[in-house]
Amino acid sequence: MIEANHQVDLALVKGLVEEAIDSRRLAEGRERQLCVERGEKPDFAPLMLGHPYQALAGTKEIRCYKLGDHHLMVGGAQVPELSDYPHLLFTEQITSPEVMLYEALWDLLSWVRTPDDGQLSVRPNLCFVLGTCFGMEYEVGEDGSAWYSKTVDLDRALDTDLSDLRKMGQVPLVLEHLEFFRENLPAEVHIALPVAIGPINQADAILGATIWEKFYDEPEKMHALMDKITDAIIEFRWLCKDAIRGGNESYIGPLCLSFDCAKIGNDALVMMSPKMYDEFVRPYTNRLCQAFGGGLHHSCGFYAGHLPSICDTPGVKIINFGEPRLWDMEEAVAQIHRSGKLYHGGWYRQAGEPLEDYLRRGLAICGPDRNRATLFAMGEGPWPPPEETMEMWHRLQE
Numbered sequence: 339m340i341e342a343n344h345q346v347d348l349a350l351v352k353g354l355v356e357e358a359i360d361s362r363r364l365a366e367g368r369e370r371q372l373c374v375e376r377g378e379k380p381d382f383a384p385l386m387l388g389h390p391y392q393a394l395a396g397t398k399e400i401r402c403y404k405l406g407d408h409h410l411m412v413g414g415a416q417v418p419e420l421s422d423y424p425h426l427l428f429t430e431q432i433t434s435p436e437v438m439l440y441e442a443l444w445d446l447l448s449w450v451r452t453p454d455d456g457q458l459s460v461r462p463n464l465c466f467v468l469g470t471c472f473g474m475e476y477e478v479g480e481d482g483s484a485w486y487s488k489t490v491d492l493d494r495a496l497d498t499d500l501s502d503l504r505k506m507g508q509v510p511l512v513l514e515h516l517e518f519f520r521e522n523l524p525a526e527v528h529i530a531l532p533v534a535i536g537p538i539n540q541a542d543a544i545l546g547a548t549i550w551e552k553f554y555d556e557p558e559k560m561h562a563l564m565d566k567i568t569d570a571i572i573e574f575r576w577l578c579k580d581a582i583r584g585g586n587e588s589y590i591g592p593l594c595l596s597f598d599c600a601k602i603g604n605d606a607l608v609m610m611s612p613k614m615y616d617e618f619v620r621p622y623t624n625r626l627c628q629a630f631g632g633g634l635h636h637s638c639g640f641y642a643g644h645l646p647s648i649c650d651t652p653g654v655k656i657i658n659f660g661e662p663r664l665w666d667m668e669e670a671v672a673q674i675h676r677s678g679k680l681y682h683g684g685w686y687r688q689a690g691e692p693l694e695d696y697l698r699r700g701l702a703i704c705g706p707d708r709n710r711a712t713l714f715a716m717g718e719g720p721w722p723p724p725e726e727t728m729e730m731w732h733r734l735q736e
Contacts, residue, residue: 351444380709388414426440431463439523453724456592467509472544492563600634633654681711
């Protein structure tokens with residue numbers, strides 16, 4: 339294990355990223371993405387590849403740190419330099435913005451070298467921090483995972499004074515990381531805000547398993563808690579935007595949007611009925627999204643019964659499936675498109691599926707005008723070099 343006081347060579351990996359940036363490729367991909375957002379027909383449907391699985395593998399000493407929003411993507415360029423330099427555990431990244439940016443740029447390098455339509459952004463991996471404002475404590479595993487080790491009583495959570503959120507819990511640490519990222523990022527690399535948890539996920543983290551009893555036994559208090567959490571997320575996100583001096587345009591992983599989009603993770607919705615979701619989650623999700631330019635709604639699992647309500651939420655503009663293998667993607671994305679929303683995310687390649695068949699399924703998902711989705715590749719390999727995948731993707735559209 340590398341010692342916590344190890345000095346990383348931030349300038350080195352920053353130089354590798356800058357050397358690999360292809361401004362023309364970024365401009366073309368950005369225009370394709372924004373064309374889809376506008377509902378127009380792009381020259382080619384945008385496609386993002388990201389990491390090869392091989393870059394994510396490796397020994398524990400090399401890769402035992404938390405990756406960002408990009409770990410589901412496959413088929414990207416290799417990073418042979420990765421094993422030549424030291425890498426630090428997530429616990430050491432949390433306490434050092436320099437170390438976290440160093441690892442984030444290594445995470446990004448495969449992406450920068452991949453000739454796809456993805457844009458470039460990194461984020462401090464501190465999404466769990468808001469719970470510390472409610473007095474919660476977390477633990478961090480060597481694999482980079484973070485979890486709350488204790489829950490908080492409902493009444494205590496409701497009594498928490500969040501009037502000075504900027505100084506509470508580990509919010510100052512997040513702002514320090516964001517300011518360091520802003521001052522030290524390579525040109526054309528953007529910051530994705532580390533605010534990606536929705537109100538229901540935060541409530542679930544605070545209360546633990548008792549949350550499901552509270553919805554039935556103390557519904558008024560649960561509404562008050564969801565309201566309080568929503569206020570906190572909104573304020574936290576504004577603090578983060580101020581720290582990076584963010585404008586209206588936003589970046590979420592490889593996705594570029596012309597508006598300030600709030601990413602909302604509502605994974606816990608699969609634990610509740612559509613009716614309960616409509617009462618206890620949808621209003622707060624909508625308020626959070628509408629506090630900004632709109633929202634990207636993410637949830638893992640299969641929740642076909644909830645999807646109509648999510649599609650009908652005014653503030654939600656983009657929908658992401660965490661587990662697309664569970665869905666009939668062409669049908670689900672068509673449903674999303676009919677509601678006036680956009681799908682951003684993966685579609686799963688099955689084991690043994692020829693690449694051309696897989697890409698044709700992706701084009702069917704994008705629809706006849708290529709503007710129902712911004713897709714990234716995921717699933718079983720083997721994957722050819724990214725240049726071959728992109729050449730085939732474009733050839734199939736000519």
